[in-house]
Amino acid sequence: MKGESVLNRKFALTMVALLTVAIAACSEQLDAGKSCPLLCPEQEINLVDTVLDAVASDTTVLGIPPIGSETFLMLSSHGDTVQTRAIIRFDTLQGNFTAGNGADSLISHIDTAQIVLPIDKPDSLHRPKVPITIEAYNVDTTASDTAVAALAPLFRPSRLLGAKTFAPESLLDTLRIPISTDSVKDRITNGTHLRVGLRLVSAQGYDVRIGTSLNGNPGTLRLKVSTDTAVHPLVIQPLSNTPPNVPFIAGPLRDYTIVLQGNTTTPASRLAVGGLPSRRTLFRFNIPPRIVDSTTIVRATLILTQLPNRGVNPRDSVWVFPVAILASPVVNDAGTVLRFVSGGGFLGLDSLRLAPGDSGQRAFQIVGLVRTWHNTTEEVSPNAIGMLSGSEAQLPAEIDFFSMEAPAAVRPKLRITYVPQVNIGLPK
């Protein structure tokens, strides 16, 4: 009996092993199709292509992003076409330093004062052809000091704090502008703030992109307050305290750009992105429910006709991004709506690299976004899309398109390719 029991156990183990092997072999590999089309299911997916005048409204809004929200300060000088200024606020200046013996000491002397500007290093194609000069001005004022009208007159010789000229090949990654040590000392002594305005002077049009607090690499104030080499220079970060008690507004104003001269309007027959001041465009769509709700859209192309803008750097191309609107549908103001947008590439939204001076039809693929409008209402998801320049507020390049006000042939259009409802699954 004992021998039989052992044999039974061995046999049981053999069967279990066989069963395990069989189950392990059951990992399916079902993909087939080489006998198609003879044995394959009948193809029932038909593509329908249509071009719709589905743009219900389009509008371009200037001044977006608002000052203080730039990822780079754009210091531009293009004669009387484009002129910008960069403002950096140092609203708190420390009055003491750590001496070489480790003791806390009051600042009684400033050996050197510099504005240190991290810049976007230009490639060989974008180096200036001639030397450029960056001038630093005292733009402290009791007036509304974000207003161009108040700030522009402050860039005058009597307020010059310092300047430096740079040879083209010296434009690497940091520019240092020496400024008046007396002026800085005076502000430290009196406990007032220092606000510096930067101006680019160049015989030929040029743009310098300077880092900002927003991108974590702002221009700073560097002070050498002692001749003792053991004393480290003070590096003062930008800080803004005004408007007072409104930190969410004051904070971004640590550094910002103002536009003294630029293309400050966009005609109704045009749409534009980028430019100076920077602008974005908002499209609202009205796609028939029989398409957006009752079919599967596989391609949606926003067709725009670009018209040439030969203002500044017409051959310098920039990326143009369609972006999703993230603002709640209760927000109706286009300017506000366009401030709450997705990043480029969200939902597979396709971008194009365009040169301002070019013209012709441009196709933006936006199917990923249009699909989200399936079976939703405007109250849930606005059928809208924003358009912006990837170099907005960083370069003066402005890309222009014809708007709905333009002749029919060049108006914005929406081309949709869709699959009508299909009756899949029934054997035939």
Place this chain on the structure above:
Amino acid sequence: MTRSISAGLAFGLAATLASVASGQAALSTQGFGFPTGQLSSRAWGTGGSIAEIDPLSPVNPATISMIGTRLINFQIEPEYRSVSSSGGIDRTTTARYPVVFGAIPIKSWVLGLGASTLLDRTSTTIFPSTEPINSSERVETTNRERVDGAMDDVRIAGAWIPTNWLRVGIGVHGIVGHNLIATTQSFTDSSQFATFTEERLFGFTGFAASAGVELVSKLFMGGVSYRQGGNVQMSSNDTVITKSKVPNHFGASLAYTGITNSSIAVRVAHDNWSALGPLGGPGFTAVNGWDSSVGADMAGPRMLGRTVFLRGGFRYRTLPFQADSNTVTEKSFTAGFGTTFANQRALADVALIHAIRTADVPVTERAWTISIGLSIRP
């Protein structure tokens, strides 16, 4: 194991039944899918010839009267298939769990509850195409059609033995299951196009009734069964799409049992699959089919202290769904063995099936299937 647990186990296993098969890019999986045959591993070993006298094959309800004790049976059947055509060879591996079954004697009756796969449709077909968008533009696509699911036969059967030579049984069948169809069309140019995906779930609801007898003598054993199909409907999202009838089935086996512990058998069966025609789309047809087989189940050598049964058989049948309007036939050569273990509380059957499926199209399908059945007396 209590009766209720046995029944619960059977229902639970029935719900997970039947995952199958290659794509519709195969001769055997056209239409609503492949008819696995509702055969036990033991019956498979004989080519299906003993199906009408085999208690583990859920075709003849009378046969469960032979089960003298509580019993649970489970079966797995992986299939390795190759489909040859001018486009090349598709090799697929399919997992099947075609039969689960439990029985329990109650007084002079034996009651059985089981589920078996009637038609397996699970498949994946991938093929390229070029689609016109408009008069001047065409786009390259890759189409993928995946079908998951099967039409299953859940049977409650009762059988008893009125006399020594006669066994009688009846069964009530619920035809259930689903087909989940997922169609995907992806585009080579993914920068412009987004993938099209559509899913649709079809559910089957139907019923049938069956009856069978088994006749026993010293030298012969015969079994005859008939299933009368009732209505069956296919619905999607609570909407009835199509209606038709469950196919009627007739089968008869005759076995010579003059050799101790052995049987040599023939079987013939007929299914009027054409009843399922209205269940498909317009123009869909199914064809009635005969299923003939011959085989033997012989007591072989004693190994490890137990008798090992050796089996062999041949089967020829018509499959229900045509390929490119041509009827598909299947020839199967089978071999197998079976024995008991664990003090005869467990019964194991293994069958190896080589099937050749052909139609009047330039495609040939060959398949190797391993059927493993395990029966336990708890």
